[in-house]
Amino acid sequence: MISKASACVATAALLFQGLSSAAATTGGCQALAAAGLSSQIYYPADANYIAREASYWAANAPLSPLCIVQPRNTAEVQKVVKAIAGSSGNFTVRSGGHGHWRGASDIHNGVTIDLGLFTDVTVDKKTMIASIGPGPNWATVFKTLEAQGAMVAGGRDGGVGIGGFLTGGGNSYYTGMQGFGADNVVNFEVVLADGRVVNANAKTNSDLWKALKGGSGNFGIVTRFDMQAFTAVPLWGGLSAAERKYGDTIITELINFTNNNAKNPEDALIVNFTYNPGMFTEIVVAMVTVDVKGAVAPPAFEQIAKVPTVLADLTTRSMSNIATSYLLAPGSQNVWYSLTFRADRDIVSHIAALHDEMVAKLLTVLPAADFTTQCLFQPIPAYIAQDRSNAKGGNVLGLDAVKDNALLWLITAAVQTEEQLAIITPYISELSAASNAYAKAKGGAVDWVYLNYADGSQNPLASYGAKNVKFMKDVAKKYDPKAIFQNKVTGAFRLNRI
Numbered sequence: 087m088i089s090k091a092s093a094c095v096a097t098a099a100l101l102f103q104g105l106s107s108a109a110a111t112t113g114g115c116q117a118l119a120a121a122g123l124s125s126q127i128y129y130p131a132d133a134n135y136i137a138r139e140a141s142y143w144a145a146n147a148p149l150s151p152l153c154i155v156q157p158r159n160t161a162e163v164q165k166v167v168k169a170i171a172g173s174s175g176n177f178t179v180r181s182g183g184h185g186h187w188r189g190a191s192d193i194h195n196g197v198t199i200d201l202g203l204f205t206d207v208t209v210d211k212k213t214m215i216a217s218i219g220p221g222p223n224w225a226t227v228f229k230t231l232e233a234q235g236a237m238v239a240g241g242r243d244g245g246v247g248i249g250g251f252l253t254g255g256g257n258s259y260y261t262g263m264q265g266f267g268a269d270n271v272v273n274f275e276v277v278l279a280d281g282r283v284v285n286a287n288a289k290t291n292s293d294l295w296k297a298l299k300g301g302s303g304n305f306g307i308v309t310r311f312d313m314q315a316f317t318a319v320p321l322w323g324g325l326s327a328a329e330r331k332y333g334d335t336i337i338t339e340l341i342n343f344t345n346n347n348a349k350n351p352e353d354a355l356i357v358n359f360t361y362n363p364g365m366f367t368e369i370v371v372a373m374v375t376v377d378v379k380g381a382v383a384p385p386a387f388e389q390i391a392k393v394p395t396v397l398a399d400l401t402t403r404s405m406s407n408i409a410t411s412y413l414l415a416p417g418s419q420n421v422w423y424s425l426t427f428r429a430d431r432d433i434v435s436h437i438a439a440l441h442d443e444m445v446a447k448l449l450t451v452l453p454a455a456d457f458t459t460q461c462l463f464q465p466i467p468a469y470i471a472q473d474r475s476n477a478k479g480g481n482v483l484g485l486d487a488v489k490d491n492a493l494l495w496l497i498t499a500a501v502q503t504e505e506q507l508a509i510i511t512p513y514i515s516e517l518s519a520a521s522n523a524y525a526k527a528k529g530g531a532v533d534w535v536y537l538n539y540a541d542g543s544q545n546p547l548a549s550y551g552a553k554n555v556k557f558m559k560d561v562a563k564k565y566d567p568k569a570i571f572q573n574k575v576t577g578a579f580r581l582n583r584i
């Protein structure tokens with residue numbers, strides 16, 4: 087409750103800032119109106135504007151666009167892009183609004199292009215190609231596809247949006263079997279900076295196809311994702327949690343699991359050292375164990391299953407069920423940082439201990455009930471990029487250059503107010519820096535930052551490696567020679583700010 091109220095106050099304050107400087111920079115909105123899009127433009131006093139700004143997942147994500155435009159179809163996106171590209175205004179693109187840092191997918195003094203009306207989800211039963219607009223969330227996509235016996239490699243939290251997830255990589259329960267979400271996009275429909283609409287796939291505009299698999303919104307606006315679907319079968323698993331004292335045993339199993347996952351790619355594991363006072367007063371080790379083929383309690387989790395739990399919700403269920411069972415609630419102020427490490431017991435153990443220390447310190451500066459943390463490890467064994475991604479045409483993430491079995495690490499904190507966010511942010515960035523320093527000293531740092539988890543101060547695109555950066559820049563130059571999608575988008579991760 088407190089978080090929603092403070093989000094409204096913050097949003098109102100930002101609206102005022104936006105209004106006061108509006109006169110100088112209304113270029114984009116005026117150009118949209120002149121292009122005949124008035125019915126789809128929302129200004130700060132409009133109910134639709136207020137509702138769309140309130141629909142971002144993180145309370146720190148909404149900014150103060152001069153106007154929001156909600157195109158209804160690809161032809162309108164073409165008009166929108168042409169109008170804004172030819173105007174003096176800046177813009178940003180927003181799909182599901184789950185970008186967690188300020189500036190990820192909203193803008194001050196510019197236009198937010200909101201793709202929320204692109205809600206189509208269909209599947210061709212013959213080709214098993216699912217065509218998905220950037221507007222819905224994954225829960226809706228899964229429910230729609232399941233009704234037709236199909237499934238795709240989408241997000242694990244059903245609230246997450248399509249556009250950011252798929253253009254940033256996309257780690258799902260199916261990654262071991264199918265590669266990243268982006269690897270499963272067989273065709274992107276894209277509106278380019280000059281207003282042309284093109285398809286990008288293995289045969290047509292294949293360089294753009296590859297660049298969009300990890301390169302985010304640097305090349306255009308994706309108006310449809312055609313994904314290779316597969317037959318939906320019930321999966322098994324869910325959430326469990328153990329007392330912190332079992333951490334070392336669980337870390338040992340996390341490392342074993344990661345190193346052996348190539349033999350059982352249908353199994354997925356997440357290990358999360360978390361302080362969540364709404365559920366437990368102490369730090370616990372939460373685990374998500376999933377078998378996407380539906381095997382009950384498969385051998386890969388045999389040792390983990392022996393750890394005594396304080397919570398266990400392991401069952402046979404649909405993808406849409408698991409994706410809606412543990413939704414991370416919207417409305418908090420959030421800070422996320424992400425790094426990648428070699429799967430090394432000592433590194434994980436050290437970082438978990440640093441997290442313990444950080445939570446102890448935070449308890450001296452914030453009310454115990456006002457914050458949550460997650461210190462979360464996800465296996466990224468080498469076979470995923472080398473076998474799965476490459477077999478599907480490759481992407482620009484650069485993970486195929488990582489020879490080690492790695493762990494994707496995410497540290498998050500969620501608080502109630504902007505003031506608390508200012509307090510907590512240095513703790514998270516320092517924990518990130520200390521973890522990186524320790525892993526480096528141990529020779530276990532992997533120079534890769536996952537764009538979809540990174541803070542705005544991090545540099546994920548650069549971490550893809552020089553070859554991929556050059557490739558993405560060449561592709562951007564070819565399809566957007568005036569660099570509209572870099573120069574006029576002031577937030578988000580952009581190639582010109584690497």
Ligand SMILES: Cc1cc2nc3c(=O)[nH]c(=O)nc-3n(C[C@H](O)[C@H](O)[C@H](O)COP(=O)(O)OP(=O)(O)OC[C@H]3O[C@@H](n4cnc5c(N)ncnc54)[C@H](O)[C@@H]3O)c2cc1C
Binds near residue numbers: 179
């Ligand atoms: C609660 C929660 C759970 C999550 N779980 C997972 C998970 O399981 N696995 C995982 O990999 N990630 C996960 N994430 C991270 C998630 O993938 C990113 O936040 C992602 O950006 C969300 O996509 P979105 O469309 O909602 O983002 P938005 O905030 O709408 O957009 C993010 C970025 O993508 C760009 N973009 C969006 N749509 C388009 C488009 N159509 N064309 C071009 N550019 C576009 C935007 O301009 C922006 O830069 C999670 C995030 C949250 C908050």
